[in-house]
Amino acid sequence: MLQAVDVRFAYGAATVIDGVSLTIPAGRIVGILGPNGSGKTTLLKLLGGTLTPTSGDVLFDGHSLRTRARRTLAQRLAVVPQDTHLAFDYSVIEIVLMGRYPHLGALEIEGPRDLEIARRAMAATGTEAFERRPFTTLSGGERQRVVIASALAQLDRPGAGSREPEGSALLLDEPTAALDLGYQLEIAALVRDLNAERGLTMAISTHDLAFASAVCHEIVLLRAGRVIASGPAAQVLTAANIRALYDVEADVRRDEESGRMVVVPRRHIRP
């Protein structure tokens, strides 16, 4: 379980997160929606521990992230960033093996077990076919899945996956932002599978309302660093909330077959 308790964060004088409290129950998927600049990515970084709150606290299974050692935290909490740019030409298997970093000693080299774990993670994400390919030659959707594989390799530890009380968490920052329709569906299916099979606790920031409603158990609406609504997609994604969130008049329907919310934007209202 991942909790934010009255978290505030400011870059210098600019407050980006302004008193956010939310709970991501163990084994659940929570989507974070909000307009550009609402603080989604910052909130995700705070939940992942790469940023520290100016005030308030983030708790992982009841323990503050401030008091947890980086490496032991990384064994249980992984982040898939939006930007997957790499400075050098690593092969796919090398990227996935990098996820093993928090499990290895300072000068230890990945062994057969780490390799086996990496292979498993690649099989789970459907990336085993390009194990030897340079990461930079992959398409956006393939890269996204390789980075997810790396995160899975990072979370793989003895006893994990057996739904132990202290679960693992995976945070994804706009996983579908740069992807076409086909890849969006693929990532949605992957996210749901990982949640169902491994009991992963997940937080996903996204702009994609349909994706969020199809994948997330709960949705948090973030505007100007504050939570304006939260709950199951069907309750939260209403015309009134969309208007409060984006200043957009929209028709909201539920597609019974897929369970997805269909949001048709009509008009931008200038406040």
Place this chain on the structure above:
Amino acid sequence: MTSPVRERWPFVAGSFLLLVAAVLAAPLMGSSRIDFTRVFDFGAPFAENVDAQIFFIARLPRALAAALVGASLAAAGVVFQALLRNPLATPYTLGVSTGASLGAMLAITFGWTLPFLAMSAASAAALVGAMGSVLIVYWLARARRAGLSTTVLLLAGVTLNAFFSALILFLQYIGNFADVYRAMRWLMGNLDVSSYAPLAGALPFVLLASGIFVWLARPLNLMAAGPEAAESRGLNVQRTQRLAFFSASIVTGAAVSVGGPIGFVGIIVPHLVRLVAGADHRIVLPAAAFTGGAFLVACDVVARTLIAPVELPVGIVTATIGGPFFLWMLIRKN
């Protein structure tokens, strides 16, 4: 199948053998011919073995200096490129060499001498100048935020380079002809080493940095995906950045104090090595160091023998090879 890093160990071993071969072969070449078997003929007393004397006293120190400087610059290039996440970074991008040059210029222009050290005054002043510029850049980059902002590092380095260059020009303008001539020679990059003393001066810095590099190799891999991705994989990014910055700066300073600001080794060699050996820094860092050493030893042989008995500054040789290589790389990238 073994892990990819184990498969690539031969690149490290191969580049090491290349370096050893270069260091042993280089002293055999030169204006007076010497014979390899006679050099290592330990039956004859050393005082009477002219070949051994030329090999061990006149030429080996220079080959070793070239190896040390080349290895240092290539390794520093790899580390700076990883730290700044910029494949076009060089050991000199952050102002280390211009600081060193300014120090050397001051020593030469004002005729400083060092009566108590084996090191020359220009070398010592270069070392002090290098360390001074490192501290200034570090202080500037830190003043902005908790971490080391690579953008600020770059800007501070570029600005410091320009500022120190202006001071160097000023010193050249006010200096007398003979001093300016000597200083120009120094700035071209020269391995005019004829004793083991300069090596002994640089060695502690190189050893210290090498120890850090061993630890640094894997963290640098994680840094390729950016500081936040590295942090979320459990890496202490701030410590990694600091250690990378200081260790690479220290070896660069030590290398420049021995050979002057020899160009292009720190960028050609890392790229060639990455081209054949992949991106993993646990392979690239040692392989680039050994290859860089061998490369500079070879360039120095060319510099000594091309228009013998006149010796070219080795910096001219590396730049003549390096300039076109760099352009080729730019074209290839786009």
